[in-house]
Amino acid sequence: MWCASKRIKKSQLTLEDLRVQRREREKALRKARREQHLTSKRLLRDQTDEEAFLGGNLSQHLLSEQQVLQRIRDIQHGSDEKLKHLTVLRHALRNRVTQLLFIRAEGSMQFLIGLFTCQFARIQMEAARCLHELSHSNDPAVSKACLPATSYLVTFLSGSSAELMELCLYTLGNLSVESEAARHQLLLQGIIPAFSMCLQSPYVTVLEATGYALSQLLQAKEAPQSIVPTVLEAGLTQDILKLLLSDFGESFGMMIEFAWCLHYIISSQVNNVVLISQGTVPKLVHMLTKLTTSPYLGVSGSELLICPLVRCLGNLLTEVDGANKRAIQEDGRVIVALFFFIQKFQQEHLFVIQECLWTLNNMTAKDPIICSAVLHFKLIPVFLQLLGHSRDIVLLVSLSLLTVFLNHLHKIMGHTPVLCA
Amino acid sequence: MIPPELLAALSSPAALSLPKPLPVQENTGRAGTFTPSTVRFSRDHDFFEDGDVHRHLYLEDVLTGIGEVEQRPKVSEFHCQMAGCSQIFDTLESYELHYNTLHRNVCSTCRRSFPSARLLDVHILEWHDSLFEIMAEKTNMFQCLVEGCVEKFKTAAKRKDHLIKTHLYPSNFRFDKPKKNKKYVFSNF
Ligand SMILES: [Zn+2]
Ligand SMILES: [Zn+2]
Ligand SMILES: [Zn+2]
Numbered sequence: 001m002w003c004a005s006k007r008i009k010k011s012q013l014t015l016e017d018l019r020v021q022r023r024e025r026e027k028a029l030r031k032a033r034r035e036q037h038l039t040s041k042r043l044l045r046d047q048t049d050e051e052a053f054l055g056g057n058l059s060q061h062l063l064s065e066q067q068v069l070q071r072i073r074d075i076q077h078g079s080d081e082k083l084k085h086l087t088v089l090r091h092a093l094r095n096r097v098t099q100l101l102f103i104r105a106e107g108s109m110q111f112l113i114g115l116f117t118c119q120f121a122r123i124q125m126e127a128a129r130c131l132h133e134l135s136h137s138n139d140p141a142v143s144k145a146c147l148p149a150t151s152y153l154v155t156f157l158s159g160s161s162a163e164l165m166e167l168c169l170y171t172l173g174n175l176s177v178e179s180e181a182a183r184h185q186l187l188l189q190g191i192i193p194a195f196s197m198c199l200q201s202p203y204v205t206v207l208e209a210t211g212y213a214l215s216q217l218l219q220a221k222e223a224p225q226s227i228v229p230t231v232l233e234a235g236l237t238q239d240i241l242k243l244l245l246s247d248f249g250e251s252f253g254m255m256i257e258f259a260w261c262l263h264y265i266i267s268s269q270v271n272n273v274v275l276i277s278q279g280t281v282p283k284l285v286h287m288l289t290k291l292t293t294s295p296y297l298g299v300s301g302s303e304l305l306i307c308p309l310v311r312c313l314g315n316l317l318t319e320v321d322g323a324n325k326r327a328i329q330e331d332g333r334v335i336v337a338l339f340f341f342i343q344k345f346q347q348e349h350l351f352v353i354q355e356c357l358w359t360l361n362n363m364t365a366k367d368p369i370i371c372s373a374v375l376h377f378k379l380i381p382v383f384l385q386l387l388g389h390s391r392d393i394v395l396l397v398s399l400s401l402l403t404v405f406l407n408h409l410h411k412i413m414g415h416t417p418v419l420c421a
Numbered sequence: 422m423i424p425p426e427l428l429a430a431l432s433s434p435a436a437l438s439l440p441k442p443l444p445v446q447e448n449t450g451r452a453g454t455f456t457p458s459t460v461r462f463s464r465d466h467d468f469f470e471d472g473d474v475h476r477h478l479y480l481e482d483v484l485t486g487i488g489e490v491e492q493r494p495k496v497s498e499f500h501c502q503m504a505g506c507s508q509i510f511d512t513l514e515s516y517e518l519h520y521n522t523l524h525r526n527v528c529s530t531c532r533r534s535f536p537s538a539r540l541l542d543v544h545i546l547e548w549h550d551s552l553f554e555i556m557a558e559k560t561n562m563f564q565c566l567v568e569g570c571v572e573k574f575k576t577a578a579k580r581k582d583h584l585i586k587t588h589l590y591p592s593n594f595r596f597d598k599p600k601k602n603k604k605y606v607f608s609n610f
Contacts, residue, residue: 029474040480117595121519151590158537158568161521185589193569260476267464293432304479307472318459331436336427343423351471362459373439378424
């Protein structure tokens, strides 16, 4: 089964190569974000496939136009070997030049869509994988060529094969970052009601893929106007909260996707009153508290789940009334949890600290009860410890937030010096 | 360092009650005093840059499946047992995939298979419900095929028109074949 479980081991690269590569990618992503087109695509591949690919000769995947046409003919005519030829084509489609040659070949996409909607499940799956490879392309022409397949991709989301649903979801998630026109088409073709059905799936792989596809849509520039309202109206947030609170065994990847969905929805500031009325604040408080004791917290990548949840809480705290703050006042563990995350991530992921400090600020501002608790719990030394961290921009942020915090403490007569000591 | 008793509280099932607040001195309005306030960040704010970049680095990592069909234990070849189907399989997984895609949403009258329950329901109603034609003369009976759309139409042609115009469907959508066509879904290629 194709599922999002293990990251690829790039055995032929050294650790230093990987570091350099990552820095380069990071730089490109920062630039993209500043220019407001931060988009990424996800690629699913078979493990054995992947190893063969990395170990094999790359040039064998470069095909001439004639060879591409021959591959298509092979699939059309080789009745017994259809599946094998289709797999050969899929491997060839990993190459960008081949992708372009393929989409330009006359009738090629209609042919592929024909296979994708045929009655032989394995051929259908293999065609779906071909479409997935194409959807991962950075070339707008290739993604655009995939758009005639979206009505089928969305239709299959209501089907009963978990493997096919998962693949369709990742493909749709990739295609949806391409253009506003593509997203418009997906919305008209009923992708939101289809997501709503996917959210009922018992398969964690399908759920994670749903979270991915939804998070891709929600990152669109026009999302606050045209996507978030539909998502809220369809009640998707209730399902998402339910899944985030559920006790799935190995569902960390799934929770990461939904936590980011929630963040994109809340930080779009469309209708957070609805989310607050769905009990989102106490639910976030519960999730964050529970996470501190999760065995997965030791696994690398847990910051990817903590970060969006902390953001959600931070932002919602600016809009809540007293009744919602009571969840925190009645159970101070979430305050401790934020300090716990600060301590846990201070070596590796400074952004988590900065975001936890911000959320603490929003929690304590105008709330003497919570402020007192921080003092009473003797948590100030954790703050002070951060001051030793003086090398990054994060220090500035933490200092300014610390100032905010200490200023507030000034209002509490007589106790500050003693407790800070 | 977080005091150990607090860390212990994190793993205890009981809530951690907050102490009584310390007395607060009201000093609002005085010039030069600091008024604490909450801060809201929208999703594009620079404050979120580091975390967002981290998220995207994670997305770009290739994900690979654990298993491969070829590696799974092979059973001796067998035929699908469903009536009218004779596909051959050598792994249980490929049979399961076949069953889920082809035999989950099957019309019990004509054995045609559909990719979703909705499309099957529409088919049964339009093809095998004896009252359908009579009803269709009076009211709009042709339901839209798109999940979440409640529109109904007088004829299949009007529905097709709606699918193309409103839902940007391709004009040759494979799962929308009117009854008189002999080939309905899943024509062999
Ligand atoms: Zn069968
Ligand atoms: Zn039938
Ligand atoms: Zn419709």
